[in-house]
Amino acid sequence: MFKKTVIAMMLVSLPTFSHANKIVCPATVKAGTALKVSATITNDDCSSDLTINRTLVSLLGNSGSGSIGLQGPFVTPFANNFNTIIPHATCKVVPYTVGHPEWGTYTVSKPTSHTFSNLIVVNQVPVGMAGTLVVATAGVMDIGNEIKIAGVCKISVIK
Numbered sequence: 052m053f054k055k056t057v058i059a060m061m062l063v064s065l066p067t068f069s070h071a072n073k074i075v076c077p078a079t080v081k082a083g084t085a086l087k088v089s090a091t092i093t094n095d096d097c098s099s100d101l102t103i104n105r106t107l108v109s110l111l112g113n114s115g116s117g118s119i120g121l122q123g124p125f126v127t128p129f130a131n132n133f134n135t136i137i138p139h140a141t142c143k144v145v146p147y148t149v150g151h152p153e154w155g156t157y158t159v160s161k162p163t164s165h166t167f168s169n170l171i172v173v174n175q176v177p178v179g180m181a182g183t184l185v186v187a188t189a190g191v192m193d194i195g196n197e198i199k200i201a202g203v204c205k206i207s208v209i210k
Contacts, residue, residue, distance in 0.1 A: 073090070073091045073202050074187070074188075074189045074203065076206050078207065081176070082176050082177070082181035083175050083178050085171055086176050089168045090106075090166070091164050092137060092164060092190070093164040094140060094162060095160055097142035100139050101139075101199070102134050102135070102193055103191045104129055104134045104193070105127060105129065106126070106170055106190070106192075107126050107190045108124065108170055109122060109123030110172050110173050110185055110188075111186045112184065112208070113180060113184075113185075120177060120180060122172070123173075123188075137165045139163070140160045141163075143158070145157055180208045181209065181210040182208065182210060184208070185206050185207075186203055186206075188203050189201045
C-alpha cells in the first residue's frame with residue numbers, strides 16, 4: 052500500500068517543466084501496444100539557434116509487482132544523424148516609457164518552436180502496467196548534450 056501511495060503522489064505532483072514546451076499524449080493506451088507521443092520544443096533564446104540531434108523519452112508507472120516500473124530514458128539519434136535546427140527567437144527591446152529609454156527597457160520575444168510527432172516512448176507497454184496510471188516524459192538533447200524537456204503527461208493503461 053505504501054508503494055502505491057508513493058507512486059500516486061509522484062504521478063500527481065509531476066510538473067510540466069517549461070510552460071513554453073508541451074507534450075501531447077493519448078488519454079489511454081492498451082497494454083502490449085506501442086505508446087506514441089508528440090513533443091513541441093520551443094527556443095526562446097534571442098541570440099542562439101537550438102540544434103537538436105536526439106530525442107529522449109521515458110515511461111514511469113507501477114510494474115504490476117508492487118514496484119515502480121521505469122522504462123527508459125531512451126535516447127534516440129535522428130535518422131542518418133541529421134540535426135534539426137530551431138531558429139533563435141525574434142526579440143525586440145522596448146522602453147518602459149515611450150520616448151524615455153533612459154527609464155529602462157524590457158525585451159519582448161517571439162519564440163520559435165518545432166514539433167516532433169509520433170515519438171515512440173515504448174514499443175510495447177508492459178502488460179503488468181494494465182489497469183494503472185503511467186507517466187510519459189518526452190524531450191530532446193541538443194548537440195551540446197543539454198536536455199530540454201517538452202513535458203510530462205499521465206496516461207491510463209487499459210487491458
